[in-house]
Amino acid sequence: MEHYRAIWISDVHLGTPGCQAKFLLDFLKHNESDTLYLVGDIIDGWRLRKSVYWPQSHNDVVQKILRKARKGTEVVYVPGNHDESIRQFLGLSFGDIKVVPEAIHTTADGRKLWITHGDLFDGVIQYAKWLAYVGDTLYSLILYFNRYLNMLRVRLGLQYWSLSQFLKHQVKNAVSYIADFEIIMAREARLRGCQGVVCGHIHKAEIRMIDNLLYCNDGDWVESLTALVETQSGELKIIHWPRILGDKQQVEEVVIEQPSLPITFPSRIPSPALMAHSNTLPITEKMT
DSSP, X not given: OEEEEEEEEOOOOBTSTTOOHHHHHHHHHHEEEXXXXXXXXSBOHHHHHHOOOOXXXXXXXXXXXXXXHHTTOEEEEOOOSTTGGGGGGTTOEETTEEEOSOEEEEOTTSXXXXXXXXXXXXHHHHHOHHHHHXXXXXXXXXXXXXXXXXXXXXXXXXXXXXXXXHHHHHOHHHHHHHHHHHHHHHHHHXXXXXXXXXXXXXSOOEEEEETTEEEEEOOOTTTTOEEEEEOTTXXXXXXXXXXXXXXXXXXXXXXXXXXXXXXXXXXXXXXXGXXXXXXXXXXXXXXX
């Protein structure tokens, strides 16, 4: 059992067939933390409005998180676009889970990290939501094929592999979109006086420096099966959990190296689809 200062998870998408709830439940059983941040899209309200899909494994994840909160873990919920209906409860607490628009986390070594899902800085979500719904439908189709592909891989004794992640890295526009998003998030963190940002939204786990500011994305539990953690010394790591190991734990820790060359901001934001105004909602600051 590992114990961390903080754990960040996002983009679980409970309520969809693509959600890898059993993997997440296994991760939560083997890892404890002082603070657990739920960084948006935990429940997929978009999908649940179309049809109800809620197997026992999804309920088990919710119960596990509630149990952690009851036992003393500070659980902070920052809603995203797929669970945007939760935003009507900002400032309230449910079962010891605090719902906030965004948060500030201070690491053991004194760095301030701005925590937000990231959808408020995605121009497609903000200004062309119909296009986001179309993309969500196509994405669900890919996940449908991915589910059956991985059923075959399990029978062959292979670990989980994401078809959608593979396609995402092959499409030039998707790569450009991700790069633009990361730059904008880092810029917004600097405007808030922070030394880094932790977000989700794009389903791509990463830790890297952007113009001397730390960019962290905790990934997702549909494709990458990753979480971001802070050790007791303040080190940030991405944990990849591709197997359900039960009581036997062999965890793959993915520490993504910082690039040797600095990444600088362009004079103009490269993608108009990503231009979005800054969020003016109040920030809840957490000092640990």
